[in-house]
Amino acid sequence: MFPSPDFQQLQQTIQDCTSTEVELALTARKPGIHDLAALLSPAAVPFLEEMARRSALLTAQRFGKAIQLYAPIYLSNYCTNRCAYCGFAANNRIARKSLTLDEAEAEAEILHKRGFQHILLVSGEAEDIVGVEYLEAIALRLRGRFAAVSIEVQPLSTAHYARLFKAGITAVAVYQETYNQEMYKEVHLAGKKTDYHYRLETPARVAAAGMREVGIGALLGLTDWRAEGLALGLHLAWLHKHFWSTGVTVSFPRLRPAAGGFAPLVPVSEQNLSQLIFGLRLFDPDVGLLLSTREEARYRDGMLGLGTTRYSAGSCTAPGGYSHPDQTDGEQFSVGDLRTMDEVRMAIAAKGFDPVSKDWDSAFQTGK
């Protein structure tokens, strides 16, 4: 299993990096983990433009002009956990709702009509409400209609992931939130999510089940983003080594305003986020890097071509929000980029990139 990173050690390694090590990392043919530490370090800040240039070059070589688009469907905002930073936390008084299979299908149909081919099914962690049977049933309903259906739900067993893969789920996102065990304990106050290690081992179970892709990430704003970035690099490299046939993506959710009023404990600026993205791109030229609608349109447009490869668009973070756009009560967090999918598509095209709705077909999976 992926060994828990020693967070303080990671911080120390990063702080000790010199500008000479940054220069070496920038010219390394195959940057290793120490090169990533240098690229994330304060010593790399004066090299940000060079990092952006190299990151853009690698991204163009590996991904061309394609920017993949996806949209989330929130199935339920019931949750048995109490995460201090989340609007869905069990102790927050919000309007709770879980979608019936018909309602979930109706949400999916709206996105399908808008041209989405990749959807991400999201829910709070309440397995009595959104359990494996429910997820399997909705996957079977949607599998012919979408090129890829991913999930971001409670961690499951390998056997359950294998069952969902068979039903048509192709990818699983499961973010560690923070690799800092002390901070993890501080913000995960109750529920199954308090088990740091079970969550840490989840991406390996996803890959072992044969899923096409696993998404990892850290919630930025809880603790030292540089060390989180290095931990993500370690996790990424470990997954590649042990599950070479499973694609890995990395997300960079920055804390957004949510019910409960939790404020970021450590501010992460757009410059910090950019350094993290460039660093990971230089470390792993092939990894998919996601930038969600948590970020504002201005920043997302500015990052086009510089490293990120997948964007969500036209997102609503409340269950049933596409069918009832006037009801924003019950959102997980407020969205930073409020544009419609068409507006996002136009912005991508205006910058000379290709908004891509589909880069995969389930027929590849079933061998049809």
Ligand code: SF4
């Ligand atoms: S982050 Fe996830 S598990 Fe935690 S309260 Fe929110 S929905 Fe529940």
